[in-house]
Amino acid sequence: MTGNEPSMAAACSKKKIPLSLVLLDNIPTLLLFILGFLIIYRVSAAGAVLFGGYIIFSVVWFWARICPYCHHYNTLACPCGYGAISPKLFRKKSDKSFKKVFRRNIVVVFPNWFIPLAAALYLILTGYTSLVLALTVSFVLIGFVIIPLISKLVGCKNCEIREDCPWMNMKAGNVN
Numbered sequence: 269m270t271g272n273e274p275s276m277a278a279a280c281s282k283k284k285i286p287l288s289l290v291l292l293d294n295i296p297t298l299l300l301f302i303l304g305f306l307i308i309y310r311v312s313a314a315g316a317v318l319f320g321g322y323i324i325f326s327v328v329w330f331w332a333r334i335c336p337y338c339h340h341y342n343t344l345a346c347p348c349g350y351g352a353i354s355p356k357l358f359r360k361k362s363d364k365s366f367k368k369v370f371r372r373n374i375v376v377v378f379p380n381w382f383i384p385l386a387a388a389l390y391l392i393l394t395g396y397t398s399l400v401l402a403l404t405v406s407f408v409l410i411g412f413v414i415i416p417l418i419s420k421l422v423g424c425k426n427c428e429i430r431e432d433c434p435w436m437n438m439k440a441g442n443v444n
């Protein structure tokens with residue numbers, strides 16, 4: 269975070285992301301989770317249920333551990349709407365920097381991408397069908413192309429804290 273924090277927070281509190289953009293941010297993620305569930309289900313039904321539980325855990329963890337430190341907390345400026353949901357469940361925090369908190373906690377969402385990917389590779393090697401291929405291609409396209417593109421071109425494009433955001437720096441490969 270920088271010395272611009274108050275002005276950025278003020279800008280965030282006035283800004284309102286349209287519902288269409290919030291949906292654009294969330295629908296591909298929801299589709300990704302459904303595809304991940306379906307891929308894992310083909311390996312193990314119990315594994316798919318566990319994965320579903322993990323998705324819920326990771327999202328709630330994000331609301332609890334990351335959002336309370338964000339400039340978008342308790343505003344309608346958050347591109348995915350979490351900034352409006354988190355305050356209903358968790359109190360604002362400022363004892364650590366957003367950057368630090370983000371870097372420490374963002375790993376919680378990685379399994380939502382990489383466990384289905386591992387399951388898809390396993391299925392391709394051990395039980396290849398055209399359905400497995402279709403699920404895998406859809407998953408990879410949504411998770412590794414469409415979602416990052418939406419973040420880059422829409423969700424994060426006009427964000428006031430873009431330069432300070434560890435997520436953007438991570439994509440640029442210069443988090444320290």
Ligand code: SF4
Binds near residue numbers: 349
């Ligand atoms: S921008 Fe990210 S960290 Fe900030 S409130 Fe929205 S989802 Fe949470």
